[in-house]
Amino acid sequence: MPELARWAGQLLFYGLAALLTGFFATRPVWQQFPKDRAQITIAFVHGGERKDACTKFAAEEIARLPPRARRPSDCGRERVPLRFELALDGRLLLARTVPPSGISRDGPSRLYEKLALPAGRYAITLRLADSGRAEGFDYERRFDIELRPLQNLAIDFQPDRGGFVIR
Amino acid sequence: MAAPSGFGARAVKFLRARVRLLFDRAESLLGLAFPPAWNPLLNLGALGFFFFWIVTASGIYVYIFFDTGVTQAYDSVEYMTREQWYLAGVMRSFHRYGSDALVIVAALHLLREFGQDRYRGVRWFSWLTGIVVLVLVFVAGITGYWLVWDKLAQYVAVVTSEWLDALGIFGEPIARNFVAPGALDDRFFTLMLFVHIAVPLVALIVLWVHLQRIAKPRINPPRGLACGAFVSLLALSLAHPATSRPPADLASVPGEVGLDWFYLAAYPLLEILPAPLTWATALFLFALALSIPWLPPMRLARPPRVDLDNCNGCARCFADCPYDAITMVPRSDGAPFSAEARVDPGSCVRCGICAGACPTATPFRRASALSPGIDLPDLPIAALRDRVEAEGRRLSGRGRIMVFGCAEGVPLEGLASARVGVVRLNCAGQLPPAFVDYVLSRDLAEGVLVTGCAANACHARFGILWTEARFARTRDPQLRRRVPAERLRTLWAGRLGRRALEAEIASFARALEALPPPAPVRRAPGLPATREVERA
Numbered sequence A: 001m002p003e004l005a006r007w008a009g010q011l012l013f014y015g016l017a018a019l020l021t022g023f024f025a026t027r028p029v030w031q032q033f034p035k036d037r038a039q040i041t042i043a044f045v046h047g048g049e050r051k052d053a054c055t056k057f058a059a060e061e062i063a064r065l066p067p068r069a070r071r072p073s074d075c076g077r078e079r080v081p082l083r084f085e086l087a088l089d090g091r092l093l094l095a096r097t098v099p100p101s102g103i104s105r106d107g108p109s110r111l112y113e114k115l116a117l118p119a120g121r122y123a124i125t126l127r128l129a130d131s132g133r134a135e136g137f138d139y140e141r142r143f144d145i146e147l148r149p150l151q152n153l154a155i156d157f158q159p160d161r162g163g164f165v166i167r
Numbered sequence B: 001m002a003a004p005s006g007f008g009a010r011a012v013k014f015l016r017a018r019v020r021l022l023f024d025r026a027e028s029l030l031g032l033a034f035p036p037a038w039n040p041l042l043n044l045g046a047l048g049f050f051f052f053w054i055v056t057a058s059g060i061y062v063y064i065f066f067d068t069g070v071t072q073a074y075d076s077v078e079y080m081t082r083e084q085w086y087l088a089g090v091m092r093s094f095h096r097y098g099s100d101a102l103v104i105v106a107a108l109h110l111l112r113e114f115g116q117d118r119y120r121g122v123r124w125f126s127w128l129t130g131i132v133v134l135v136l137v138f139v140a141g142i143t144g145y146w147l148v149w150d151k152l153a154q155y156v157a158v159v160t161s162e163w164l165d166a167l168g169i170f171g172e173p174i175a176r177n178f179v180a181p182g183a184l185d186d187r188f189f190t191l192m193l194f195v196h197i198a199v200p201l202v203a204l205i206v207l208w209v210h211l212q213r214i215a216k217p218r219i220n221p222p223r224g225l226a227c228g229a230f231v232s233l234l235a236l237s238l239a240h241p242a243t244s245r246p247p248a249d250l251a252s253v254p255g256e257v258g259l260d261w262f263y264l265a266a267y268p269l270l271e272i273l274p275a276p277l278t279w280a281t282a283l284f285l286f287a288l289a290l291s292i293p294w295l296p297p298m299r300l301a302r303p304p305r306v307d308l309d310n311c312n313g314c315a316r317c318f319a320d321c322p323y324d325a326i327t328m329v330p331r332s333d334g335a336p337f338s339a340e341a342r343v344d345p346g347s348c349v350r351c352g353i354c355a356g357a358c359p360t361a362t363p364f365r366r367a368s369a370l371s372p373g374i375d376l377p378d379l380p381i382a383a384l385r386d387r388v389e390a391e392g393r394r395l396s397g398r399g400r401i402m403v404f405g406c407a408e409g410v411p412l413e414g415l416a417s418a419r420v421g422v423v424r425l426n427c428a429g430q431l432p433p434a435f436v437d438y439v440l441s442r443d444l445a446e447g448v449l450v451t452g453c454a455a456n457a458c459h460a461r462f463g464i465l466w467t468e469a470r471f472a473r474t475r476d477p478q479l480r481r482r483v484p485a486e487r488l489r490t491l492w493a494g495r496l497g498r499r500a501l502e503a504e505i506a507s508f509a510r511a512l513e514a515l516p517p518p519a520p521v522r523r524a525p526g527l528p529a530t531r532e533v534e535r536a
């Protein structure tokens, strides 16, 4: 090949390489989430109550324990699972039973869920049972909300702030 | 482990051949425009270093302006791109596109070494360390996108942390940091920045280890290629500067993101597919990458043997070995030389270049059995001489040519004819130059043609380089002065070069026929021989 054509060939190669690099560095665009929907993210860490109530020791029982292990009561460490529900306009959309974490099931329960909904107005109800009861719930919160397209509504649970926190 | 004849082994072999052919084609295509020394595909490792330095230098510059805070991070990057576009902005583009180029050339380098079958046997070492570097490069790239704290960063943060959380080994789910505004604090950025700086440093250390078994590694691309790469990076940075997406907003989902597909191509899959599947796939691929040098293990020939009776400690083999597999150690046999060669079989690829370098590897020797100081037991110099003589006896007529060809270069099947003798070598560098003199002075052929891999693409790295230098008499062992230049040719044509080789043979034969016929040989083989050991 004549020298000039070889230089042109190199130029062509560099141009193509730069073009491809520049292109795939941002394109094609990835539609990660539908434009007309909104997302509800439920993310919280909360420990349910201990599974077994503490048993109080009588005075003679305490005396019978080895001196180093004497204590007024004995508590199981295992926690109860949480029950969580989310209802939309009165319709149950999500129901989860969340077991405690840890090998001895004594850690907090962790919930991380994402829901995609069409944007719009909703009445949302959140419920949580953390006491191990079979019926009913310990916490409940209802609210109305207008979800914008692509909005991310975060739902947290913080008992010291009164229960469900919407962000 | 799969049996060598198993399905897996056959699949790997098939894949390897495909990849090799693809690279052969691409290399020769680029060879139309690039001189061999500048061919980008023949400089992938060096280009990797080049881009690594570019990313490092530009990274240091943008670090000066970067602010680690949830809101400040984005603004500081915007400042670079908008206010100081002419320097910080260009540096940012260099940083981004340089990283893209780095991962591209590293991936191509990996594929090429795989296709060339340079990842098994003793090369497992370079392969494994290479895989580690590649993983580190990805970690660095991903944390880099995280730092900008735009919508892409948010996307990367959420998908990465959800993926890590799926492992269930982190007490607090990391993804909770990214569910709502205010959940994230500045310490997180400091941590990310630390990872983003520390990981490349570790990668650099591993890269140093990567080259431990490579003699004189080429870590700098030739100037012409470096210029081209630099200028095209600059042009791209000016024409299409790296910019941020809109700032991250945890109160909304990113929706649409412009992904850097070089680093983040897996992210849509991580998002869509169930975590157990993606984790299993990732771990499987990683384990496969780490174990492929043994799937199946390479059957290695025996390593070269040093014959102390013929080793004078000249260290030529040591100087020529492309894999640092030879060390010069104190004499163990009491002979009055300062050193002797010792081979480390764990680093040696059995190329035979050491035998080609040894001054005692001369076919003229007759007094004793031909045993050079260092020799491959499975393809010894003595066998090469037998082969040369047998081929020489077979040839007849004018324009007789002895072709020496390497195992990785131009295919030699069916090339032999009444006028063409063929002698196979492991590597062109295995040929002691005295063989050329031997063939011509004994009139075993009228000309010698040495052929092998494509120029600058020697499978054993230095075979072509040393052969040319020995023939040019700039490197020991040198070709004897009496060898006429017009009777020796080299052709570096590679596996696709069969046609070129045939054309070269035809033109060489014509040229030889035009020369005066060689004088009759006075010494018949087998007569009392003169010991012609070249001076050390």
Ligand code: HEM
Pocket: B044, B045, B046, B047, B048, B049, B052, B102, B106, B107, B109, B110, B113, B118, B119, B123, B126, B127, B128, B129, B130, B131, B133, B134, B137, B207, B210, B211, B214, B216, B217, B218, B219, B459, B461
């Ligand atoms: C940024 C990343 C990397 C850089 C900068 C790099 C650089 C280099 C360099 C400079 C060489 C020596 C080449 C020569 O002088 O002939 C080399 C050899 C090698 N590299 Fe890499 N490398 C990188 C990643 C990888 C990866 C990901 C792999 C594959 C897993 C790999 C596999 C190898 C092998 C097998 C060799 C030995 C080749 C031989 O035996 O001749 N490298 N690398």
Ligand code: SF4
Pocket: B304, B320, B321, B322, B323, B324, B325, B326, B343, B347, B348, B349, B350, B351, B352, B353, B354, B355
């Ligand atoms: S055969 Fe090749 S790799 Fe092995 S010692 Fe000799 S020159 Fe080095």
Ligand code: SF4
Pocket: B306, B310, B311, B312, B313, B314, B315, B316, B317, B318, B340, B341, B354, B357, B358, B359, B360, B372, B373, B374
């Ligand atoms: S080239 Fe030959 S003589 Fe020289 S050190 Fe190596 S084995 Fe010994």
